Amino acid sequence: MYSHKNVGTCSSRVLFDIHDGVVTDCTFEGGCRGNLQGVSQLVKGRKVDDVIEVLKGIQCRNGTSCPDQLANALIEWKKEHAQG
Numbered sequence: 001m002y003s004h005k006n007v008g009t010c011s012s013r014v015l016f017d018i019h020d021g022v023v024t025d026c027t028f029e030g031g032c033r034g035n036l037q038g039v040s041q042l043v044k045g046r047k048v049d050d051v052i053e054v055l056k057g058i059q060c061r062n063g064t065s066c067p068d069q070l071a072n073a074l075i076e077w078k079k080e081h082a083q084g
Contacts (some may be wrong), residue, residue, distance in 0.1 A: 002015065002017065002038050004016075004072070008064045009061075010030060013014040013028070014029075014069060014070050015029070022046065023047075024044065024045075029047055032066075052074050052075060053073065056072075056075075058071075
C-alpha cells in the first residue's frame with residue numbers, strides 16, 4: 001500500500017493500492033469520515049489518470065482539498081513508477 005502525507009487538509013494521510021494502473025484500494029486517515037469514504041469508494045476500479053483528471057484542483061481550504069491531495073499522491077506514484 002502506498003502512503004502519502006497530506007498537506008493543508010483535515011485528513012493527515014491517504015493510503016492506496018494500484019494494480020495495472022487501476023486504483024484497487026483507497027483510505028484516508030482523519031478528515032470528514034463520510035465524505036472521504038465516499039471518495040474512496042468512487043475511485044476504486046478507476047484508472048489512475050482518470051482519477052487525477054477528475055480530482056486535481058478541487059479546492060476546500062488552504063488551496064487544496066482531500067481529493068486534490070489524492071490526485072497529488074497519484075501523480076507522485078506515477079513519477080515513481082514511470083517506466084523508462
